[in-house]
Amino acid sequence: VGGLKRGIVASASYEARKLGIYTPMPTSQALRVCPSLIVLPGDFEKYELFSRLMFSYVYDFSPEVEITSIDEGYCDLKGNRRVQPDEAAEKIQHAILQTLKIGVSEGIASNKLVSQIASKLHKPRGLAVVESGWERPFLEPLEVKWLPGVGPKMDAALRAAGLTHIGQLAVMSPAMLRLVAGNSAEQLHQFSLGEDPRPVVTSREAAKSYSQQETFATDTCDEAFLLATLYRMVDHLVEKLQGDNHSARTVSVKIRYSDMDEVERSLSLPEPADLAEDFYPLVRQLLKKAWDRRVRLRLVRVRLSQLYRGSPLPDLFSAPQRQRHQAVQDALSGLRKRFGARALMRSHDWILAKTKIKTKHP
DNA sequence: TCTGGGGTCCTAGGACCC
C-alpha cells in the first residue's frame, strides 16, 4: 500500500518484505526492486471501519482499552478474574482472524512498554508472554531502537557512543546516559530496566491540532494554484473543526521546496475562529512569508491549532456577514461531499483579484 | 521521477508583564 506517483510505501505485505521492500521506501524505488509489485492506494475509511470492529473484540474482555492508533492499543486485563490473560489474548486473536480475516500480534506483560515490544517482536500473528519479573532479561539483548523514543537520530547518537543494546543502557548511570541522550536519559534508563509506570488510559484526549498536506504531482511555482490548494485545505479543516465543535486561534503554513528544504510559518488570531474566511488572509500572508526562495514547491501544508471548545461568540457587527460565509461554506462542503473534494474550487481569478498578485500564468 | 500524511511533544529565544 502506498502512493503511486511520488509516494512512499505505507505498508508492505510479508511477501513484499521478503524482497526487501519496507516502509517508508519511495514507491518508485520499490517498483525498481520488484517490477511485478502490486501497489494499492490507501482506503482509510475502510481501515477505520475495520479498526472499530477489531477493537470491539478487545472490549469483550475488559473495558480498560487504550486505543493508541488505528491499528494499535493496550488492554488492561488485571480486572478480569474469569479469564487468564493468555486465554483472553488467544480468543481475541482468533475472533479477529475468523471474522475480519486479519492477523494481529499480541504481547502480554506487566506494563505497556514490554507488552508492545513483545508483540512487535513476534509479528505477524504472534502471541508473546513476558512473565512478571522477566522484563529486564527480555529487553537486554534487543537493539536500542526497539525502545519508544529512539528514532533514527537517537539511535545514531547512542550507537556513536557504543551503546547498541538495551542491556548496555540498563547498567549505566542515568547521569552518564545524559551525556549522550540528553533529557531523554531518565526515561530511557527506566525503560531499559523494563519499568514503565504509564497507566492504560481509556479516555480519548481531544485533538490538539488539525492539518492537511499535499505533495504535488509536479513541483510548482504557480502562486494562484498554490493559494487555491491552500484554501481548499482550509475549507476541509474548518469543516472538521466545526464538525468537532471546535474553533482555532493559530494557523500555520508549511512549504517544502524541490530540494526538500522545509519552512513553516504561523500566526495567531486574538480570538478563536471557525470560518474559512477568517483564515484565508492569514494563510495568504503566511505563504508569502514562508516562500522566500526562488525555488519551486513540492508540498504545502495547513495546520489549525490552539483549539477551543465551541464556536466563537457572535459579534454584533459581523454577524450577518458570518452567516453568509457559513452558508457558502456549508454549500461548498455539501457539493464536495457529493461530487468530490475538487468538484468546486475557488477560481484563480477570484484568488488573484483578492490577493492583487499578478502572474503570467494564472 | 527518490524521499507521504496526520499527528504529539519538546526546546529555545524573544516579547512582554509585574
Place this chain on the structure above:
DNA sequence: TCTGGGGTCCTAGGACCC
C-alpha cells in the same frame, strides 16, 4: 553607572510515532 527575577505567550524548528 549598571542592570533583578519570575512568569506567560508566541513563533520556529526538530524528533518521533504509526
